[in-house]
Amino acid sequence: MNFRTLGLISSLSLAAAGCGLHSDGLARLEELYPTPQPVDAGTGGPVDIGTPMCSGYGGKWAVRLYQDTSISPLGTPWKMTLIDLFLAEKSAAGTMDLRFCNQDVTITPGPGQSTNLGKAQVPAGLKAALFQAPLSVPLPSDGTFHAADLPWLWALQNLTDPLNDPLPSKDNYMGDPHVFDQDGDTQPGVTLNILSPLGDRYMVRRAVFSFELGKLTLDNQWLTGVLKSRIDESALGATNQLLLTPAPITVNAAGTLYQFRCVGQTYTCEALARDHQAVFKDAPK
Amino acid sequence: MLRRVLFALCALFVLLPSAARAEGWLDMISLSGLLETDVRFNVEDYRGPVEGEGYNFAINRNDAILHAEIRPHDSLVAVFDGRLRFYGFNTADDLPGLSRDRNQVDPFSVQVDQAYVATRGLPWSWLDLKAGRMVQTWGSADVFNQVDLLNPHDFYDPMDYVRKVPNQMFEVDVYPADWLTLTAVWIPVFKPALLPPSAPLGFAVETDANGCLSSFPAPPLSVEDNQALADLFASVDPCSLNFATPQVNLYMPKYTFADSQVGARAKFSFETIDFALTYYYGRFPYPIAYNAAAVANPSTTQPGKVNVDYVAEVMYPRMQVAGLDFSYTAPWLFDVGIVGELAVIFPEQVTFGLRAYQGDAKIYEATSVNVPSTPFIKATFGMDYTFTKWLYVNAMYLRGFFDEFNDAYGVHNYVVATAELKFRSDSLKLRLAGILNVDDLSNVANPQLTWVITPGLEALVGAFIFGGKTTPSNTYDYAAREKFGQKAAGRSFAYLKVRFTF
Numbered sequence: 001m002n003f004r005t006l007g008l009i010s011s012l013s014l015a016a017a018g019c020g021l022h023s024d025g026l027a028r029l030e031e032l033y034p035t036p037q038p039v040d041a042g043t044g045g046p047v048d049i050g051t052p053m054c055s056g057y058g059g060k061w062a063v064r065l066y067q068d069t070s071i072s073p074l075g076t077p078w079k080m081t082l083i084d085l086f087l088a089e090k091s092a093a094g095t096m097d098l099r100f101c102n103q104d105v106t107i108t109p110g111p112g113q114s115t116n117l118g119k120a121q122v123p124a125g126l127k128a129a130l131f132q133a134p135l136s137v138p139l140p141s142d143g144t145f146h147a148a149d150l151p152w153l154w155a156l157q158n159l160t161d162p163l164n165d166p167l168p169s170k171d172n173y174m175g176d177p178h179v180f181d182q183d184g185d186t187q188p189g190v191t192l193n194i195l196s197p198l199g200d201r202y203m204v205r206r207a208v209f210s211f212e213l214g215k216l217t218l219d220n221q222w223l224t225g226v227l228k229s230r231i232d233e234s235a236l237g238a239t240n241q242l243l244l245t246p247a248p249i250t251v252n253a254a255g256t257l258y259q260f261r262c263v264g265q266t267y268t269c270e271a272l273a274r275d276h277q278a279v280f281k282d283a284p285k
Numbered sequence: 286m287l288r289r290v291l292f293a294l295c296a297l298f299v300l301l302p303s304a305a306r307a308e309g310w311l312d313m314i315s316l317s318g319l320l321e322t323d324v325r326f327n328v329e330d331y332r333g334p335v336e337g338e339g340y341n342f343a344i345n346r347n348d349a350i351l352h353a354e355i356r357p358h359d360s361l362v363a364v365f366d367g368r369l370r371f372y373g374f375n376t377a378d379d380l381p382g383l384s385r386d387r388n389q390v391d392p393f394s395v396q397v398d399q400a401y402v403a404t405r406g407l408p409w410s411w412l413d414l415k416a417g418r419m420v421q422t423w424g425s426a427d428v429f430n431q432v433d434l435l436n437p438h439d440f441y442d443p444m445d446y447v448r449k450v451p452n453q454m455f456e457v458d459v460y461p462a463d464w465l466t467l468t469a470v471w472i473p474v475f476k477p478a479l480l481p482p483s484a485p486l487g488f489a490v491e492t493d494a495n496g497c498l499s500s501f502p503a504p505p506l507s508v509e510d511n512q513a514l515a516d517l518f519a520s521v522d523p524c525s526l527n528f529a530t531p532q533v534n535l536y537m538p539k540y541t542f543a544d545s546q547v548g549a550r551a552k553f554s555f556e557t558i559d560f561a562l563t564y565y566y567g568r569f570p571y572p573i574a575y576n577a578a579a580v581a582n583p584s585t586t587q588p589g590k591v592n593v594d595y596v597a598e599v600m601y602p603r604m605q606v607a608g609l610d611f612s613y614t615a616p617w618l619f620d621v622g623i624v625g626e627l628a629v630i631f632p633e634q635v636t637f638g639l640r641a642y643q644g645d646a647k648i649y650e651a652t653s654v655n656v657p658s659t660p661f662i663k664a665t666f667g668m669d670y671t672f673t674k675w676l677y678v679n680a681m682y683l684r685g686f687f688d689e690f691n692d693a694y695g696v697h698n699y700v701v702a703t704a705e706l707k708f709r710s711d712s713l714k715l716r717l718a719g720i721l722n723v724d725d726l727s728n729v730a731n732p733q734l735t736w737v738i739t740p741g742l743e744a745l746v747g748a749f750i751f752g753g754k755t756t757p758s759n760t761y762d763y764a765a766r767e768k769f770g771q772k773a774a775g776r777s778f779a780y781l782k783v784r785f786t787f
Contacts, residue, residue, distance in 0.1 A: 025576035026638025026652045196643040
């Protein structure tokens with residue numbers, strides 16, 4: 001073996017040296033702190049929506065209000081997808097009554113990132129209370145579907161101007177007749193669980209929805225359209241003082257929409273909360 | 286031949302005590318050593334873990350060092366380097382401790398730097414073999430050897446920067462020609478470098494006078510990611526955070542064959558120039574940030590407070606290194622000595638990951654390449670010259686300090702200079718040494734006056750002074766720390782040593 005051969009072997013081995021060697025600190029963190037497997041939200045496989053029987057706006061509908069929003073818990077805006085889920089039926093009074101099932105929130109500070117900071121979960125008591133107080137959407141007599149400026153209030157009643165009255169705050173809610181314990185848990189307003197910083201926030205909330213002209217599919221299975229919304233929240237108290245100042249939520253006009261899907265009469269809120277991604281996966285654009 | 290080696294080993298380890306009594310064996314043993322007293326005093330009060338703590342004794346040490354060589358015959362040698370070190374500070378912290386163990390009041394350690402046997406010219410005249418606990422130095426430069434990777438440095442005492450961590454190894458030297466020496470070394474188990482006691486300050490959080498969080502060191506992420514991480518904590522009252530002392534764990538390689546180290550060298554010697562080509566496969570011996578997790582939990586004992594634990598891991602990436610070093614005496618330039626070392630490093634890619642948890646919930650995650658797999662260069666070039674019999678100067682340029690590995694901190698540039706002046710028939714020596722980081726202008730200076738009281742006995746007085754800012758110019762930038770300014774580099778001190786050598 002001469003020097004040239006030795007040199008060639010050395011060069012090849014060195015050139016290969018840096019290739020393929022890699023230590024990944026994030027993979028090591030996953031080894032040290034394994035991420036719990038997410039509960040199957042029903043994104044894959046068939047879902048059972050019962051036997052849908054809708055005619056016009058009649059029948060039972062699973063409803064998703066998909067709101068593309070921004071939240072700034074730390075000053076920098078983070079993308080937040082806020083999904084309100086309802087079951088809806090046409091009432092005898094000619095309204096479409098949306099009964100609340102659940103709220104699903106995803107916060108992404110940056111590409112590929114997720115955080116629980118500022119993320120809320122709706123306790124069962126609040127779900128039940130909101131279910132009992134439906135959001136009624138008036139149905140126009142011309143057979144179309146649209147409605148403007150519909151207030152959806154949490155723990156608020158008898159407002160003079162439900163769209164614009166200032167929300168009570170922790171400093172002035174005491175004795176305010178507009179605030180009531182809607183979820184019956186003896187805490188002021190309603191109670192929302194916040195995942196981070198961990199704690200309960202006692203609060204009032206107002207969302208104002210405008211349903212732009214909807215499109216009903218020919219097979220009477222889907223009703224979809226653009227949604228406009230505005231969200232105001234005010235904390236009345238909290239178990240963690242860091243939760244006393246709710247971060248403002250800004251709704252982005254683009255990407256905010258409503259989706260109704262006809263479902264069977266036996267379809268439940270639990271099924272919708274579990275399967276909503278799959279239920280609305282094929283919604284018309 | 287093997288029997289002769291085995292016999293020599295037996296003689297060394299079993300029969301030595303009795304054999305040493307025999308006159309013949311005494312002739313085979315050569316002893317040398319050193320006794321040293323070393324007292325150091327912190328001359329500032331702002332570079333320690335607690336602001337305002339300083340102007341106190343940092344070291345009160347006494348070392349006894351013994352070097353022994355036993356040569357039963359010309360072809361066999363056994364070498365032993367041992368050190369008995371007394372630390373000089375009481376560690377007993379209660380009354381029973383004073384009566385339990387003298388070692389608590391007067392702690393000491395026994396360290397063995399070398400213990401190996403070597404054969405020369407056996408079984409062939411062109412072959413030398415060595416086995417055991419050794420300290421090796423490759424390269425031509427003074428101290429700052431970029432190709433010297435077999436033994437990591439022992440920086441427990443940053444002033445004793447030539448000291449190394451010994452390791453068990455096997456060496457084969459072959460002499461195919463008068464001008465060529467081939468060396469191969471195998472080190473079965475990797476050992477990391479020792480770090481100065483100030484090193485954990487690199488991970489320490491800073492608090493204000495009220496004990497409230499004021500800042501924490503940036504991890505090796507992008508400035509934007511570090512800002513987002515800081516914002517997580519900025520949204521909370523800093524006085525409500527109970528930050529535990531960060532825990533930094535070592536992610537060590539396994540004791541497998543694949544994790545052992547090998548080195549090879551071809552050394553050429555000619556009239557005025559020596560040079561060597563080297564190769565090394567092993568691990569970078571200084572820790573590289575690998576991952577970190579911050580876990581916040583509401584305090585169960587202090588309502589309204591949040592406990593934050595910060596657990597990080599550092600690791601030792603694999604690397605291959607191709608090296609070249611030379612030393613040259615220039616007869617055409619007043620016999621100036623010129624040295625150079627060049628190391629091309631092929632590193633393992635290291636990706637840093639960080640997560641923040643609120644209880645079990647993950648609230649933040651970020652990742653960044655800390656060490657890219659791109660090859661990079663570390664180098665040393667220097668000159669030394671004896672101007673007169675009383676003035677010697679050595680100057681070097683460094684690309685890459687010992688602990689730099691092209692991670693998010695980068696590879697920096699340094700100038701190292703030493704001037705040595707001798708007076709009164711060499712009985713007084715003034716040495717002025719310093720290192721300047723050319724990139725951030727932080728520096729360390731080491732003036733020292735040596736008085737040779739009588740041959741074999743000398744007293745040294747000097748100082749080791751760090752210069753630079755202790756806080757980074759940008760708290761979100763991992764690379765903004767000043768090399769010698771940051772607290773992790775160590776404290777400034779003055780020293781007095783008395784040394785007896787024999």
